[in-house]
Amino acid sequence: MSDLPKCQKCNSEYTYEVGVLLTCPECAHEWSSSEPLSEKGRVWKDANGNPLQDGDTVTVIKDLKVKGSSSPLKGGTKVKNIRLVDGDHDIDCKIDGFGAMQLKSEFVRKA
Numbered sequence: 425m426s427d428l429p430k431c432q433k434c435n436s437e438y439t440y441e442v443g444v445l446l447t448c449p450e451c452a453h454e455w456s457s458s459e460p461l462s463e464k465g466r467v468w469k470d471a472n473g474n475p476l477q478d479g480d481t482v483t484v485i486k487d488l489k490v491k492g493s494s495s496p497l498k499g500g501t502k503v504k505n506i507r508l509v510d511g512d513h514d515i516d517c518k519i520d521g522f523g524a525m526q527l528k529s530e531f532v533r534k535a
């Protein structure tokens with residue numbers, strides 16, 4: 425019996441090691457065994473690869489168009505007290521002047 429963990433994505437028990445990575449043959453998901461896991465089994469990272477957590481403060485790294493607004497969200501805007509969620513836009517937050525929004529973690533960096 426193998427001591428390797430199940431796949432984080434599809435929960436397959438047939439994982440194997442390839443160098444320093446663990447690989448799932450069923451869904452082709454690869455991950456490092458040294459990466460920390462959140463309660464849900466997913467690690468959210470900012471544009472620089474730093475892990476994010478609920479309650480963090482992040483900075484928007486580029487101007488982003490906001491649907492339904494005539495002005496964009498400017499790069500350099502600080503966003504406090506984020507909440508991480510599953511989905512395409514994986515950060516829920518409130519931004520002064522815009523209200524409640526969802527952002528993608530690839531467009532922010534940890535402050």
